[in-house]
Every structure is written in C-alpha cells, then in structure tokens.
Amino acid sequence: MTLPILSTVFPRAALFRSHRRLFTSQPARETPQLENIGFIRAYGKPVATIFLWSALTYMSLQAMWSKLYFDEVRLETEAKIDKLNEELSRIEVAATGGHHSRRLFATETDPAATMEPKPERRVRKEFAEKLKGGPGFGDFVTGMREPLTPEQAMQQAEAVQSKIPGNSRLPRWLKTDIPTGGNVTKIRKTLRELKLHTVCEEARCPNMSECWGGGKHGTATATIMIMGDTCTRGCRFCSVKTSKTPAALDAAEPENVATALAAWGLDYVVLTSVDRDDLPDFGSAHFASTVRNIRERAPQMMIECLTPDFLGRPELIEPVALSGLDVYAHNIETVEALQRSVRDHRANYKQSMFVLAHVKKTKPTLLTKSSIMLGVGETDEEVLQTMKDLRAVGVDIVTLGQYMRPTKRHMKVHEYVTPEKFKHWEQVGNELGFLYTASGPLVRSSYKAGEFFISEILRKRSAVAAAKALAAEGRDGSNLRDISASIATEERKKAALDSASL
Amino acid sequence: MLSKEVTVTFIEPDGNEVQATGEEGTNLMELAHENDVDLEGACEGACACSTCHVILDESVFDSLPEPTDEENDMLDLAFGLTDTSRLGCQVLLTPEMEGMRIKLPSATRNFYVDGAKPSHH
Numbered sequence: 001m002t003l004p005i006l007s008t009v010f011p012r013a014a015l016f017r018s019h020r021r022l023f024t025s026q027p028a029r030e031t032p033q034l035e036n037i038g039f040i041r042a043y044g045k046p047v048a049t050i051f052l053w054s055a056l057t058y059m060s061l062q063a064m065w066s067k068l069y070f071d072e073v074r075l076e077t078e079a080k081i082d083k084l085n086e087e088l089s090r091i092e093v094a095a096t097g098g099h100h101s102r103r104l105f106a107t108e109t110d111p112a113a114t115m116e117p118k119p120e121r122r123v124r125k126e127f128a129e130k131l132k133g134g135p136g137f138g139d140f141v142t143g144m145r146e147p148l149t150p151e152q153a154m155q156q157a158e159a160v161q162s163k164i165p166g167n168s169r170l171p172r173w174l175k176t177d178i179p180t181g182g183n184v185t186k187i188r189k190t191l192r193e194l195k196l197h198t199v200c201e202e203a204r205c206p207n208m209s210e211c212w213g214g215g216k217h218g219t220a221t222a223t224i225m226i227m228g229d230t231c232t233r234g235c236r237f238c239s240v241k242t243s244k245t246p247a248a249l250d251a252a253e254p255e256n257v258a259t260a261l262a263a264w265g266l267d268y269v270v271l272t273s274v275d276r277d278d279l280p281d282f283g284s285a286h287f288a289s290t291v292r293n294i295r296e297r298a299p300q301m302m303i304e305c306l307t308p309d310f311l312g313r314p315e316l317i318e319p320v321a322l323s324g325l326d327v328y329a330h331n332i333e334t335v336e337a338l339q340r341s342v343r344d345h346r347a348n349y350k351q352s353m354f355v356l357a358h359v360k361k362t363k364p365t366l367l368t369k370s371s372i373m374l375g376v377g378e379t380d381e382e383v384l385q386t387m388k389d390l391r392a393v394g395v396d397i398v399t400l401g402q403y404m405r406p407t408k409r410h411m412k413v414h415e416y417v418t419p420e421k422f423k424h425w426e427q428v429g430n431e432l433g434f435l436y437t438a439s440g441p442l443v444r445s446s447y448k449a450g451e452f453f454i455s456e457i458l459r460k461r462s463a464v465a466a467a468k469a470l471a472a473e474g475r476d477g478s479n480l481r482d483i484s485a486s487i488a489t490e491e492r493k494k495a496a497l498d499s500a501s502l
Numbered sequence: 503m504l505s506k507e508v509t510v511t512f513i514e515p516d517g518n519e520v521q522a523t524g525e526e527g528t529n530l531m532e533l534a535h536e537n538d539v540d541l542e543g544a545c546e547g548a549c550a551c552s553t554c555h556v557i558l559d560e561s562v563f564d565s566l567p568e569p570t571d572e573e574n575d576m577l578d579l580a581f582g583l584t585d586t587s588r589l590g591c592q593v594l595l596t597p598e599m600e601g602m603r604i605k606l607p608s609a610t611r612n613f614y615v616d617g618a619k620p621s622h623h
Contacts, residue, residue, distance in 0.1 A: 234545025236553055242545035244572070344551065345579045408535060409543040411553075 171416045174402065174441055176206040187212045187222060194260035199225040199272050202240045204406045207447055223270040223306070223446045224261070226253060226290055227283045231274035233344035237333075237373065239406035240274060249279070249286055258293030261301065268450025269294070271325075272306035277346065282308060284316035291323035302326045304369070306445055312351040314358050321362045327397070328359045329369035331445055332390065335382035342376050342411065353393055360394040367435070369397040371445040374422075376403050377414040384428065391432045398434050400425050402441040417441065508595045510602045512539045526597060530556055530590035530604060541606060547591035549573055552580035554590035557605040566593060582607040 015022070191198060200208045200223055211221045230246035231238070250256075261269055271290065276283040287307065294303055304327035310316035321328055334342045336349040356368050370390050372383065383400075390398055400422060405413050422439045429437025438447065505526045512520040512534060522537040531554040534541035542553035549572050558566075563586040569577065573592050577583060587607075 232550065234548060234551035234553075236542060236544040236551070238544075242548040242550050244548055244550060408538075409546060411542060411544070412540075 170404075173419055174206070174404065174416065176442065177209050181209060184209055184212045190264065191222070194256070194264070196257065196260055197225040197229045199223045199240070202229050204239055205444060206404060207442055207444060211446075211448055221268060221270060221446065221448055221450050222266070223272050224257065225272050225274065226257060227273040227276055227286060229274070232277040233275045233346060235333075235344045235347070236342055236411040237376070237403055237406075239410060245278060246274070246276070249276075249283070254286065254290040254293045257290050258297045261294055262297035266301065266450075268302045268304070270304045270306060270329075270446040270449050272446070273308060275308045275344075275346075277311070282310045282313070282316055284310055284319050288319040288323040291320070291325050295324040302450065304329060304446065304449055306331065307355075309347060309351050309355050311346065312354050317355055317358050318362050321359045321366060325366070327367045327369055327449075329371070329397075329445055330355045330359075331371040332356075332386060333371070334373055334376055335378045335386050337382060338376060338378055342373075353389060356390070356395055357393040367396045368394060369399070369445070370395050371399040371401065373403040374400055374417045374425075375413050375415045376411065383425070387425075387429060387432055387434075391434065396435040397438070398429050399438040399443050399445055399447070400429075400440075401443040401445075401447070506597050508597055508600050510595070510599060510604055512537070512541075513603060513605045514540055515606055515608050524595050526595055528595050530554070530593045530595070532591075533595065534590065539606070541590060543591060549576055549589065549592060552576045552589065555580035555583070555587055555607055556590045556593075557582075557584050557607060558586050558588055558593075559603055560586050562599060562602050563588070565598060580607070 188201075199205070200211065202225060205211075227249060228246050230241040230243045232242070232244060232246060234242040257271075271287075271294075273283060273287060287305070291303060291305060294301060303325040305320065305325045306329040307317075307320055309330065310320075330352060332349065332352050333339075333347075339347065339349045352370075356370060359366060359368055372386060374383065387398060402417055402422075403411075403413055405411065419441060422441060422443075426437045426439035429439065507523050507525055509521060509523045510530075510533070512522055514520065520537055520539050522533050522539065524533040524536065528536075529547065531541060531543045531547060533539075534554075535543065541556070544553045545551040547554075549570075555577065566588070569588060569592065573589050577587060577589060580587065580589075590604075
C-alpha cells in the first residue's frame with residue numbers, strides 16, 4: 001500500500017524500500033532456508049481464523065432466517081384466530097336478533113332491544129381492552145340516561161322556546177347579511193397581513209358586509225382598532241375582550257398602522273381604540289403618535305378618531321386633539337340616568353361631556369362627534385336632553401343607533417326602536433343644529449362615516465358652491481379634505497356673519 | 503375518570519328555578535350561561551364589572567374562601583348588594599356545594615326597566 005503512494009511522490013525512496021540491496025554495499029545474503037515446522041503449525045492459525053469467522057456468519061444468518069420464519073407463522077396463526085372470532089360473533093349477532101350494542105335515541109323505538117345488556121366480546125388486543133374499560137357513549141351524552149318519549153321531547157323543546165320572550169325576537173328591519181363575499185374576504189386578508197385589528201370584527205358589528213363592501217361612492221370604511229384587542233373596562237353592551245392586564249403596547253404600532261393604511265389607499269379611515277386604564281397615560285401618547293404617523297404618510301387621508309375618555313384628564317385629551325385628525329369622536333353611549341347601569345363604572349356622563357367640550361376648546365376648528373345607543377331603557381325626554389347637552393358642548397355630528405345584544409353574556413335589549421322613531425330623532429337632530437345627524441337602527445358611530453360625511457356636507461352645500469369657493473382660493477379641490485375644509489370655512493364665515501347681524 | 507358533577511339551583515328574579523349541573527371547578531357565571539340562566543357577564547370573568555353578582559346561602563357563603571380585594575371592589579358597585587353576595591365568576595363549584603340555591607339579584611342598576619327607585623343602604 002505504501003509502496004505505490006511512495007513511488008509517485010518519492011520514487012527514489014520507494015526504490016530504496018523495495019530494492020535495498022541496490023543501495024547498500026553489503027554483499028548479497030544467502031536466501032535463508034525455510035525450516036520444516038510441520039503442516040499443522042504452518043496452516044493452523046489461518047485455518048482456525050477462517051473457521052471461526054464462517055461459523056459466526058452462519059450462526060447470524062441462521063438467527064435471521066428463523067426470526068422471519070416464525071414471524072410468518074405467528075401472523076398466519078393470528079389471522080386464523082381472527083377469522084374464527086368473526087365467525088363466532090356473526091353467530092352471536094344472529095342469535096341476539098341484530099342489536100349487539102346499546103344505542104341511545106332521543107325517543108324510544110324498540111324498548112326490548114335497547115334494554116338488553118351488552119354481550120361479551122372476545123378481547124383480542126390490549127387496545128380493545130383499554131377502550132372497553134373507559135367511558136362509553138352514555139358518559140359523553142349527559143342527561144340521556146333514559147330515552148325520552150316523543151311527548152317528553154316536545155315538552156323540552158317548548159320549554160326552551162318559551163324562555164325567549166316575544167319582544168326579544170329580532171325585528172325584520174334589523175336582519176343583516178352575514179359578512180361574506182369578495183370584498184369582505186379581501187379586506188379581512190389585508191387586515192391580517194398588515195396585522196391590524198378592527199372593532200368591526202371584535203365587537204361583532206352587523207354592518208360589516210355593508211361597510212367593507214363599499215357604498216355607492218365605492219369607498220370602503222373600516223374602523224381600525226389600535227392598542228390591542230383587549231380592553232380594561234367591561235361595559236355591558238360591548239363584546240370586546242376584557243382583562244385587567246392586557247398585553248403591553250406594541251411600540252412599532254403607530255408606524256406599522258400608518259404604513260399599512262397608506263399602502264391600503266383608503267379615502268377615509270376611522271381609528272378607534274380600547275380603553276387602557278392600565279397605562280399611566282391611558283394610551284394618549286400612543287394614539288396621538290399613530291395619528292401623526294398617518295398624517296405624515298398619507299396627507300390626503302381623512303382621519304376620524306373615536307377615543308376613550310382618558311378619565312377626563314385634559315393633558316391626555318389635548319395631544320390626541322392636536323395630532324392632526326379631522327373628526328374627533330367620543331361616544332356618550334346613553335342618557336345620564338343609565339350611565340352607571342350601561343357603561344363601565346369608570347365612565348360617566350359628565351366626564352364624557354367634558355372630553356367633547358375640552359376638544360372643542362383646544363381646537364375649535366376640529367369637528368366633534370358623539371353617538372347614542374337606543375333601546376337600553378331610556379325615555380324620549382332623556383334622549384332629547386342628551387342631544388341638547390351634546391349640542392351645548394359644541395358637538396357637530398351625532399349618530400343614533402339601536403343597541404343589539406352581541407352575545408348571551410351581555411345586557412338584554414330593552415326595546416327595539418322602530419325605523420320611524422329613528423327618523424324622528426334625525427329631524428330633532430337637524431332642528432337642534434347639528435352639522436349632520438345619522439339616525440337609524442343599524443347606524444353606528446363610524447357606519448359609512450366617510451360616505452355620510454361627504455354626502456351630507458356636499459348635500460347641504462351644493463358642489464357648485466364648493467367648487468367655486470375652491471377655484472377662488474386657487475386650489476385643485478380634487479381631494480375630500482380640501483372640499484370639506486373649504487365648506488367648513490364657508491360655514492364659519494356664514495355663522496360669523498349671522499351672529500354679527502343678530 | 504370524570505370529575506365530580508355538582509348540581510345547584512339558580513333562582514331567577516321572577517321566581518323561576520333552574521337546575522344546573524356542572525363539573526367541579528366551573529365558575530357560577532359559566533354554569534349559568536351553559537344553562538341559559540339570565541346572568542350577565544360583561545367582562546367575561548375578568549373581575550372588571552359587577553354584572554355576574556349572585557346571592558348565596560349563608561352557610562355556603564361562610565364556607566367559601568374570602569373574596570379578594572379586587573372582587574370586593576367590584577362587588578361594592580353591584581346593585582342590591584347583600585351580606586352573602588359574591589361575584590359569580592369568582593366562585594368555583596365544589597362537591598360541598600351540591601344542592602346549593604343561588605339567588606340572582608332582583609334587579610340590575612337599570613332603574614327605568616323595573617320602575618324601581620334606588621333606596622339608600
């Protein structure tokens with residue numbers, strides 16, 4: 001082995017190894033004579049080695065072969081046993097008339113058969129044994145120890161039915177489509193990709209398919225929920241998850257949300273959040289930062305924010321109010337008398353009114369908005385008073401909607417207010433002087449907010465006037481913000497003239 | 503193999519009695535929901551509201567572990583508070599509660615629904 005390798009690298013050395021005599025001056029030695037040591041001594045060792053190795057090989061081959069053979073035999077025998085058992089059970093079944101296990105039906109069909117005890121089954125495998133010893137069907141189906149008679153079953157069904165009082169059935173005007181369809185799935189996918197939550201999904205809004213589907217202007221509205229999907233408050237009407245210690249804020253959320261929304265290309269976005277009473281600033285800085293980021297990345301987008309009450313602290317309300325949004329919304333939810341009953345104990349009427357008043361004081365050009373839920377036990381006088389109070393603090397937009405019970409664990413609906421009644425409230429709102437009133441059973445704070453806002457503004461002040469005003473100021477006027485800004489300016493000028501002439 | 507099942511009776515404000523059977527360790531609020539009893543749970547058991555407030559028998563009440571401070575704070579806000587009131591979501595079923603009668607409060611803080619005016623405690 002070494003010689004061939006050596007010869008290639010060191011040819012002289014290789015030659016030296018094999019032909020030493022050529023390199024030495026020693027005389028050639030005589031070839032030694034081999035002494036006769038005998039046959040056995042000569043061949044004993046190699047023969048013994050060969051014998052030993054072949055013996056070992058033979059024995060291992062034997063072992064393998066016999067294992068395979070016995071496996072085969074074992075399986076054959078088992079198959080034979082199975083066949084015999086099958087035959088046996090078939091005979092048994094024939095003997096017991098076709099019912100070889102106890103089956104439970106809601107109503108009795110054949111008392112004799114179901115009352116028979118379960119016949120013994122030949123246990124073939126360990127697993128079958130284990131199953132037999134464990135729970136049976138009856139253990140999983142509670143309350144069905146005895147099958148019911150048809151009369152008993154009907155009674156039970158009726159008992160459940162009668163628990164739903166007549167006035168709790170959902171009126172036909174509140175029936176909505178289940179949110180499905182191309183646009184809804186597309187938006188849902190986009191939201192998950194961009195890691196956004198929406199209050200639409202978290203609070204189970206009935207309008208999801210309509211808003212996400214896009215209205216007649218083709219503008220889809222989605223209300224993005226920031227600061228997580230878990231709230232620290234537990235209001236009786238809201239199905240958003242509640243916890244005393246929700247997950248910490250995501251510091252990258254303001255940027256991510258802004259990038260996502262800018263990429264999405266919406267015209268009008270509504271931002272809302274959960275209450276974060278666990279944070280020192282109640283989430284105010286985070287909220288304001290998100291709005292600022294959106295403003296930076298999408299200057300043309302109209303932003304509406306539905307904010308928490310920040311426990312009525314002015315220094316926490318101001319940053320959000322001044323962050324660059326277009327509409328500041330905070331919901332009064334219900335009338336004064338029902339505040340303690342309907343909302344979380346940390347929320348109250350005066351506090352929410354203060355929030356709206358303070359926003360107006362901080363930035364008078366900011367539009368403020370609030371919402372009232374009807375059908376939780378309020379009276380008409382109370383609703384009127386609430387609307388008057390809202391107008392008194394300068395709220396520009398008010399929405400009224402029907403409270404709908406999100407789950408069984410939430411407050412019952414006291415009354416389903418008719419669409420005609422809602423129309424009445426819309427008139428009242430207009431008479432009281434709100435910039436616009438959205439009132440209907442399915443109306444929510446941000447229900448088609450973009451659409452309503454624009455169509456109402458454009459309806460009140462004709463588009464011609466708006467365009468004229470814009471042309472006069474020399475602006476392009478192709479985007480909604482400019483249109484609404486110019487209309488608002490016109491309004492204010494007009495209001496100033498009116499008050500001056502009074 | 504199965505954990506112990508405990509049967510209790512819920513007494514609704516209108517007098518209607520509902521028998522409910524639940525596994526050991528279920529809280530009373532969940533048990534009520536499973537049996538269609540009219541008990542709210544606005545915060546879903548996060549001890550952040552007082553809507554699952556229930557009134558227990560004195561004997562059972564005494565045998566239960568003391569309520570935590572958080573529970574007491576929330577209980578203080580409940581309407582119709584009694585000496586044997588607890589939050590349903592914080593009371594877990596035990597075999598000792600077999601046959602217990604649980605009374606739901608006569609009203610919630612919704613004064614105008616039942617026409618009642620609040621009385622001073």
